[in-house]
Amino acid sequence: MVSAQKKAARPTPVSALREQIESFLAGCRQPAALEPGEAPFEVTPAAFHFTDFPKHLQFEIWDEQRTLMRRITGIHQRRTARLTVETARFGGKPGLLTFTDLGRPQSAAPLLESSRSVLRELLRRWLARQFPGWTLDQVSSGADLEHTLSPACPRACLTKGDRRIAAVAVPLPHAADALTHALLWLAYLRRRHPVQEIAIFLPCGTQTTTLLRLQHLNVACRPFQYDDSGFEAPIDPEDHGNLITRLEPWQEGPPEPVNEAQSWTRQVELQPSVQGVQLTGGARSLRVNGLEFARYEAGLLWTGVFRKEPAPNLAAVEELAREVALFRHSGGPAPEHPWLLRQPESWLESLVRDQVTMLDASLLPRPVYGQVPALTGCERACLDLLAVEHSGRLAVIELKASEDPNLPLQALDYWIRVAHHAARADFRANGYFSGLPISCKPPRLLLVAPALQFHPTTETLLGFFASNIQVERIGLGVEWQRIPRVVLRASGARSPEWDQTDL
Template sequence: MEFAAKLQASLQEFTASGIVEVRENGGRIAPFSGMSWEVRGDSAKPLLHLWSEQFNLTRRVIAITDHSDQRLALAVERFGRHKPDRLEFVRREFERGARQVSHEQFRDRLVQLLAEQFPDQTVESLVVAPDLEHSLSGNYARGILRRGSACVAVLAVPGGESSDVADNSLTFALLWMRRARESNRRGAVTGLRIILPKNGCAAVAHRLAALDPKLAVELYEHDAALNTLEKIDPQRAGNLDAWLVPQHESEALLAQARSALDAIVAGAPQAVTLHPAAQSREVWLRYRGLAFARWDNGRVFFGINDASEELTPSSRPTLRRILHDLEVHRHPLARDTRHSLHRAQPERWLESMVREDITRVDAMLDQRFVYAQVFANAGGEHGILDLLTVTRSGRLAIIELKASEHIHLPLQAADYWLRVRRQLQSGEIARYGYFPGVALQQAPPLVYLVAPALRFHPATDDLLNCLSTEMEIVRVGLAEGWRRGLRVVMRQ
């Protein structure tokens, strides 16, 4: 049988059933479904033409290198190439999702872009699959560039991802660099390159200032329209706005709302706390951390998931029932610990307990001063809550609270530390009315990471080791039953 006829028969047989996708040199090109094809020309080296509405490819086939139940692999020639390429038809058990396809297409484009941008380096690997064992997300493309025995780790954010994916990329980039150093036996991984979508690098650039300066980290933005990379200066790109909320604004809000809220607080004074939100001009009421009512311009609204029912004489019994349910189910000794009211917003509950006695975290902290949401754009990123306090000797201290595992806790702490340090150096913390009567030290703030001892993410230590030695960080581990009382079982 002539080779062209053999190729025709092999393709017909392999693509007759099942889900098949087309790959070239290991990179996915397109699904075979909906694609037309033909074999034509020279019987010894026929041309294979594949096409669809979105895709058109022609290759000269010189050999069938593999034909099994799962794969049909062809050696093909392309104009200008000295070595044959590999064109594959691969059988899959299921169709890939649009997001996975998009990520793989991004990876394939990135291989070419890296080769053009860094011609003296070779792309050794580039993958988009997750590696859960090493806490590496599948939201990113990660790989290695090599020049001789020197290697650089690369992590890139595909276009179209959310701002959270871009902002959190530094966490996974640092973990990838560490993993690459551990697993790469052919040379030393000397640096890290992070590639983000155009105009998407501000948060990462800001956080780079908190890293150990010995880490050689480069930041790039990818212009998808021009398919180019631009190296970014982190010092210029990382100046994020961080506005302090003047303390007098919060105090004024509380004074306005006090008369309308005192009666509600009096019903459970040990559990209900008031929380002014200066930006929205509201005051929230929380029952052991769980929001259940809000004051807005003289009117009070209540509700557990949506504080939208206005408090009136006729609706007051409904509010009393809510408070009763909270007392039963959001109690430290509640019988039903699986009830939604007991489990809701655990970080807020933990915050309320820490604020009640800050010295449980460290005896040298000053109980008189504990502030939450001191920045206008802060609100507990991804469930991590920030508190700002001070030691008895006048040194600022940041407390980061998390009730469950959270991989971004170290970098979130670094982000907040940078903002607070900047405001301390500018003198605005004192000018905005915080810590009255305290002579604040100019030393960088202390950082406390507070969580149940068994709930620190396994990657926490690796990430902390990447941070600047200027950051003095203490991990405070709580006993699992922290709702029944804060008990520190670990301090590192």
Template sequence: MTEAVFQPVENETHASEARYAIEQALLSAGSLELWIDDQYVCALSRAASEFSVEWGKLIFSWWDETHSQNWRVMNYALTAGEVRLRATRGWGHALTTVVLRDQTAWQAAQAERNAPLKVKRQSYAEALPLWLTKHFPAARIERVMSGKRRQRHWAIGYVKVRMRIGAENVLAIGVSADEEQTVIDSVVAAGLVWLSESNGVRQSVDRAQRLIFFVPEIRAATILERLTFLTAKHSEARIECFTVNQATGELTPVTIATQPELLSAQSPALQWPQSVELTVPQSDWIERIVSLAPEVIELRAATTRQGSARLLWHGLEFARVQPNGRAEFGIAGLADFERQHLTEMNFAALQELVAELAEQRCAKPTDRRHPLYGLRPEAWLESCLRRDITALNGVIDTALDERFVYSQIPAWQAESRSVLDLLTVTRTGRLAIIEIKESEDGQLPLQGLDYWWRIEQARLRGELAQHGLFPDLELADQSPLLLLVAPRLRFHRSFVGVARCLSPDIEAFRIGINTNWRERIRVYSYDCAQTIKLDYETEETNEEAGE
């Protein structure tokens, strides 16, 4: 069930549109309940209330035998079974919430809201085609596919509709507001892969000319950000997006921002890495812990708590020192290594933990099934690259500068907070963003894109120098490189279909490394992400060569 999205009523045009929308929403309602600031007031018949436009303002009036009130509507929202108003009375400026509720419809909506997710998905799958035919009267629905089972490239939760509008073949893919945010955001990858596969196996007359996303109206910001930097021109198609009000079935086209518009827009600030020397107080514990294995133990400033120091073994935190000098050790999530306060009495236990880390969290452990070996492999890989960023040299025209490697920079997407793996720079001063995956993840190109445009925005605004990054280095006036790194056999099979849609303005590379990277990182393959050929294209090329 979608949340209430309030629309402003700021002029006569808004007022007229609002009056029409509200009256349409109330057409099928019987008696209404009037609620003011969450307090029930009375049952209200349609004959005892009205909406009018007066002097460019939207006025809601109601009356009964003992009361008569006029409210100026400043905002309104339509949800299932309710019309919600933010309104003022008289000369007052304080906003009051006024609700007109169709109790029968509202209770049905509440029951749907509390229904199992499986039921909600089925309801959405049945409703989306109806909304499409209502919005596109000329549309002919050819096929509807819902995620009743997990498909090759897209998770349960998406509804795909193939339809024809006029002379164009259209692929429509929608996701319900009832899904988790990660599922909603992932609809972009699912749609791009569907378009790639669909157009790749069809004759030109049957290929889709449009890919349209239908997304929840108040949870679509990350999707719209991503669409700014995506293109389907190589598939001879264009990408569009509509927001969906699931309460009313209204579909609203969205104008996708241009790159300059998005890069110049206001966005949440990044939290930049702190210097350990500046943020962590002097502590004997830090020196003693690091001395146990100085060649392996890393010391990093915590990103979530100012002044804390994290001590890591190949990317796995095993100890932490707080701003007040208090230290803890242990492995989060492992009962055998529960966190405990570090004292002289149990320092030997910490030494035993470090010894076990040395034995099991290494390239050749005595037991590859040991939890210390298997925990946080991505962080381990990131740690290896951070120590030897030059292992990626040769992929791009100029070498990476090992003096400047920043890790775990928090970045804010529209609906969530995420972390950038590595930020570095080439010897010629060009920024390079390194996004790392140790296991298959179909979102790799899009997650890299999220970080790319945030860092590019920060570069254009001069924020890197303001926060003391890359001291005494003049950064090149170029957008960052985007390096997408994973073991060569661990790229998700959907990678190519998504990566080829990245804007040509983004210089992105797919870098495949050796699977035994724990011993030493070696680059086995690298490609420009946007020009990698799909399997069927490779087959066609081979056939042509054979002829």
């Protein structure tokens, strides 16, 4: 009798399963349920329900737009911030469902994987609607580091007879680099089969940069936009709007010091390690190997590397200049000093400013401008310079000190804007290159980086550039911070010519 009572009191496997899940959810600060291909469900007491059956636990959850019902058959894996259970869909198809705590940092990984799964499944639906009669040959969101294919952007290939279309869906955080992902996927497929065009799905409101770039690329593309509800619609490739850019009038500072702060600025600039860079509006930046330590602006001299304060006196500024020069050079006394490691692109910029003819003897050594026109609303990892040839043709110089697959298309953004203003003769009208003839021809584009830091995909991406864009890669030797020297040159997408004496 006692034995029978004990047996009756023992929890069933289903009730034990439910107890484990409820215990996990009770310990979560912000519980959520994730299933591959679906956006996360917030788990609130009023929006989910468990039902016990003899052989499984039925779980139902809903929000304002969706309902999800699954049969839970067992625990798959349990960790601090997530609990993954085994499920059976209707028809018996097995699957996994993850309960996670959005209030813990450990939930970032399953959330990221869930969002990628959602976008991958949306891409399937979009392609089925937009390309009826085509066969979805493959769809993937896996990482392929060898070919620089990101797991963040699901990709697919459609076939119809002997025709093929590449397709890519781009999430919002990667919208600025959408064409980089799309073109690398297209190039990957073309190494195996002829592919005629590419379809690219962009978040609403992010299409302008992509559409502007497409005007200067040799690629057939069908752009689409999608909204938060998952609805997609075609975009007219010509509907890129007006070119949004800004060319500030160039204003040189007064030729002679007119106040104490300007006098200090000019005296500090006489130090051999200090480089003075004229900025728009009469401001002047004082730098050592590209690292700014002082700036004259609005009648005051501001000093400091990480935080600027009004200069107390000339001696303090000169002492700071000497201290920065001590650490900000190759072979300095502290290899890990933050002043040495900070802003390598700015260091590269300072070298090119001083020795621009090293890149090409046809360039005038002066003047060389930094980032004009400004790219409104763009965050850029590269730095740009604008120089001019003896003939009057402009040269856009894009600088990058480390590997970056986005370098070619980011450089194209700047080239587009400079070409726009050159055609309108805006540079002469706004005071740039005073006294020099400025051509209205499209500018040259020079990509400058340490030779071993050009990303392997650079040639691939340059192969899509329109023929009217004269682009050249220029690589510096490994000791460029100590002895700047050109060791690599390549035109367009051609293989480079190397001088291997200084790699």
